Amino acid sequence: MSTTVETGSPNAAGATKQVPRERRPMPGWLRGVLWAVAAIAVLSTTSYLTGIDTLTSSNTSQTALRLALPILFAALGGLWAERAGVINIGLEGMMILGTWGAAWGAYYGGVWAGLLAAIVFGALGGLLHAVATVTFGVNHIVSGVAINLLGLGVAKYLADLVFEPLSGNPRQSPPVPKFDTYSATFLADWLKELEDAQRVGISDAAGLLRGLVTQVSPLAMLGLLLVPLSYLVLWRTRFGLRLRSCGENPVAAESLGVNVYVHKYAALLVSGGLAGMGGASLVLLAGGADYLENQTNGRGYIGLAAMIFGNWRPGGLLGGAALFGYSDGLQLSAGGEAVLALCYGAVLLLVVIAVVQLVRKRWLAAVLAGLGAAALYYVYWANDELPRELIPYTPHFVTIIVLAVAAQKLRPPKAVGKRYRRGESD
Structure with missing residues (x-):
């Protein structure tokens, strides 16, 4: 929607000329706050209508943070x-x-040594991906699949070599130290009082927030800090601008003096290191298991889906990770009854989306949202509890649904996945 302003200079007929002025877009941080408020409102309403208090309990949000x-x-x-x-x-x-x-480093040197070792091992995987795709021009998908298979094989071989003599089991490590946890005691106690007061909306928000300030590890603080830090580096520095230009138009970047190879290598080293930190969070967080064979259980793919859901933006992917972590934490802390109640919440959200689309006269989107709401309501109405075999796959179902909904408004980097050779034109 646009507004018009008077320029002050009359036209030939003596009338003041009207010039359209575009409305400034909403800041990203404000949009994120509004989405968070909307999510809390939907969960609060669902909890009230279904009587499932665990949807907004501090235990659920605390588990969700660890799993996200x-x-x-x-x-x-x-x-x-x-x-x-x-x-x-x-x-x-x-x-x-x-x-x-992470397990190897933590066993011999403590949790911070474990985190450093995880970053190094992940970065080595990123370096191998860079050599294959950037230097030799291997198809990105083929190289990625090969690294997934190689990572699994290398980890299994190293576990056989190092952990079997220590634990007697080649599929897991001996017990390793975990990160300590910290709580904002005064704030947590105040939020607990609000949560126990059982006030609609207020207690729900207090429960969700209390889980985020209770028993938080330094690794979780570091992960949350890396979201704005990644934004500042990629969108507010010269290095970040050059790196993003390699993903949009590497030929043009090269013509301006950007060393595309160096920036792609740097990006993949950081990418692998961050993925390694994700692996460390499975091993070094309190309440988690020690090293187990293939314990990632597809979380790398879900992380990729969270990035796509977030439209290749740090704030958006944070919301995607929170969504997947919450759905996983809910099924672990509350079971199938709460997951079924979440379907009811999705019905409420789809009804709101359908109404908004009707107001905007987007008939197809409104009909699809209405059909989705009807289908989910039938699932909720026809079942007292979801089958136990399906509950562990809740995050995977959420991944499919979210990507299907978000696919209409995605804007990936223009040159992502394309082969680049120095000196070649488009």
């Missing part, structure tokens, strides 16, 4: 790689290398 962290690190790794023009399907394999490196 590896997805967040993987999504940030995908962001750095794809903004430089390289598709990084190999995030899963780099995370697997990070899990082994």
Whole structure:
């Protein structure tokens, strides 16, 4: 929507000329705040109508934060790689290398040594992906799949070599130290009082916020800090501008003196290191398991989906990681009844979307939203509880649904996945 302003200079007929002025777009941080408020409102309404208090409990949000962290690190790794023009399907394999490196480093040197080892092992996976795709021009998808298989094989071999003599089991490590956790005691106690007051809306928001300030590890703080830091580096520095130009138009970047190879290599090293940190979060967080064979369980792919959901932006991928972490945490902390109640919340959200689309006269989108709401309501109405076999796959179902909904408004980097050779034109 646009407005008009008077310029002050009359035209030939003596009337004041009207010049359209575009409305300034909403800041990204404000849009994120509004989405967070909307999500809390939907969860609060769902909790009130279904009587399932665990939807907004502090225990659920605390578990969700822990489970969202590896997805967040993987999504940030995908962001750095794809903004430089390289598709990084190999995030899963780099995370697997990070899990082994974290356990090995933590066992011999403590948690910070484990984190450093995870970053190094993940970065080695990123370096291998860079050599294949940037230097030799291998198809990005083929190289990524190969790294996933190689990461799994290398981690298994190293576990057989190092961990079997220590634990007697080649598929897991001996117990390793974990990060300590910290709480904002005064704030957490105040939020607990609000949560226990059972006030609609207020107690729900307090419960969700309390889980985010209670028993938080330094690794979680670092992960959340890396979101604005990635934005500042990629969008507010000369290095970030050059790196993103390699993902948009590497030939034009080269003509302006940008060393495209160096920036792609740097991006993939950072991408692999971040994926390795995601693997470390599975091993070094309190409440998590020690190293287990293939314990990533597809989180690298879900992180890639979170990045796509976030439209290749740091704030958006944070929302995607929170969504997937919440759905995973809900099924672990509350079970199938709460997951079924979440379907009811999705019905409410789709009804709102349908009404908004009707107001905008987007008939097809409104009809599709209405059909989706009807289908989910039938699932909720026809079942007292979801089948136990399906509950562990809740995050994967959410991934498919979210990507289907978000696919209409995506804007990936223009040159992502394309082969680049120095001196070649488009």
